[in-house]
Amino acid sequence: MNANIQDVIAAFVDGEPVTADELRAALALDEGREYLVDLLVLRGLVRPAGGAELAPASGPADAGVTARASSRSVSRLFWSAAAAALVAISTLAGFAAGRMTGSDVAPATPTVTVQAAPPPAFAIDAPAPTRVIELKHGKDWNERSGGN
Amino acid sequence: MKGSRALADAEHLFSLHRQGVFRYLCRVVGRPDTAQDLTQEVFLRVTRATVPAADPAGHKAWVFSIARNLGLNYLRDGRRRGQHVELLESPAPATQDMALSIRDALAGLAATDREVFLLRESAGLSYDEIAAACDLSIEGVRGRLRRAREALRESLAGEMQRARRGVISIRGGSAAGEQK
Numbered sequence: 001m002n003a004n005i006q007d008v009i010a011a012f013v014d015g016e017p018v019t020a021d022e023l024r025a026a027l028a029l030d031e032g033r034e035y036l037v038d039l040l041v042l043r044g045l046v047r048p049a050g051g052a053e054l055a056p057a058s059g060p061a062d063a064g065v066t067a068r069a070s071s072r073s074v075s076r077l078f079w080s081a082a083a084a085a086l087v088a089i090s091t092l093a094g095f096a097a098g099r100m101t102g103s104d105v106a107p108a109t110p111t112v113t114v115q116a117a118p119p120p121a122f123a124i125d126a127p128a129p130t131r132v133i134e135l136k137h138g139k140d141w142n143e144r145s146g147g148n
Numbered sequence: 149m150k151g152s153r154a155l156a157d158a159e160h161l162f163s164l165h166r167q168g169v170f171r172y173l174c175r176v177v178g179r180p181d182t183a184q185d186l187t188q189e190v191f192l193r194v195t196r197a198t199v200p201a202a203d204p205a206g207h208k209a210w211v212f213s214i215a216r217n218l219g220l221n222y223l224r225d226g227r228r229r230g231q232h233v234e235l236l237e238s239p240a241p242a243t244q245d246m247a248l249s250i251r252d253a254l255a256g257l258a259a260t261d262r263e264v265f266l267l268r269e270s271a272g273l274s275y276d277e278i279a280a281a282c283d284l285s286i287e288g289v290r291g292r293l294r295r296a297r298e299a300l301r302e303s304l305a306g307e308m309q310r311a312r313r314g315v316i317s318i319r320g321g322s323a324a325g326e327q328k
Contacts, residue, residue, distance in 0.1 A: 007290050010297065013318065014268060016275055038301055040316040041308050045250055046175075046269045046300075 001031045013039045157199040161211055162191045164204075169215045172271035176219035176263075177226075178251055186222060190215045209280035212271060216263055216281055246307050253303040257296050264289055265296035 008026040011018045013036065026032040169190050173183035193214050200210055254262055263282060267273045273281065275289045284292070301308065 003294060006294050006297075010290070010293060011275075014275070014293075037312065037316065038308060039297060040318060041311045042297060042300055042304070043269055044314075044316055045246070045304065045307060045311055046254075047171075 001029075001035060005029065005032050006035055009036050010039060012036075013043070155195065158191065158195040161194055161199065161207055165208060165211050166191065168271040168273075169211065172212065172215055172266055173219055175254065175266045175270045176216075177222055182222065186215070186218050189218055193218075205274065205277050206280065208273065209277040212267060212273060212277065213281040215271075216267070220259075220263075249304060249307055253300050256303060257299055258292075260284075261292045261296040261299070264292040265300075268293060 005026045008018050008022045009032055012023055012026075027036065166187060170183055170187045173186045173190075174180055177183055177186065190211065194211060199207065202210065254266070257265065260282065264278055264284070267278045267281060268275075275286050278284070278289045279286050282289070
């Protein structure tokens with residue numbers, strides 16, 4: 001088939017501009033009409049009829065959501081950093097104020113109360129030994145055999 | 149503000165073209181989950197880039213040129229790491245066997261012919277937009293479309309014969325409703 005006829009029919013099917021005369025001439029031929037049907041059949045085969053759609057809400061390709069999430073992350077980061085800076089400045093200011101006024105103000109002495117624990121019941125004098133071991137210089141105390 | 153304007157542009161492009169990009173990438177990579185990831189990557193790049201000063205057709209071509217490059221990169225990397233074998237997206241209206249036949253037939257096309265054909269049939273780009281996305285002339289687009297369709301008519305002759313008995317529409321599938 002003439003390539004020009006194919007191109008005219010293809011352009012018509014694809015929504016491209018064609019002249020009425022060219023289209024009429026192409027469709028006057030049996031093979032032109034057959035080609036038109038074939039292109040539409042092929043399109044029906046190749047294009048999914050709603051089978052491949054990206055989920056609108058849960059689709060991972062939500063660039064808008066991604067971009068907004070990214071924007072929110074930046075905002076959250078900014079406010080976190082601002083809060084941390086505020087705490088740090090407050091701490092430093094308090095420390096500096098304390099240093100400047102520390103000589104004028106007597107440090108508060110904490111009152112600590114220590115309560116003496118009562119003596120335990122067994123805190124009595126040890127009994128007299130029933131056996132006295134006398135250590136003498138030069139004596140071999142290593143156990144040789146037996147023993148308790 | 150420049151940043152918010154760029155974000156608004158990106159969101160606008162996302163709302164217009166995300167389904168088309170997803171459908172196109174589904175056909176290119178053959179895996180809906182991978183196509184979702186790649187679609188996300190496409191629009192992340194759109195968000196990060198400066199949207200070129202162009203008419204809507206130019207914007208569409210720009211978005212699909214990003215999708216095309218990402219799809220080609222994925223396929224190139226896939227050849228290094230080994231290909232997955234998986235059915236195409238939902239088998240309706242084609243059966244799974246038919247879906248496999250279509251995938252094989254598409255795989256048998258020359259790379260650029262396949263890209264041009266899918267940008268037209270899956271993504272719904274006009275000839276001008278395809279030419280811009282693929283850096284081709286209009287005549288180059290026409291010629292590659294003609295060649296791809298002829299090859300598919302031959303390789304899918306049996307499937308087309310069965311499909312001829314059913315209902316056909318000039319709008320084809322859902323891609324025809326893609327906003328240009």
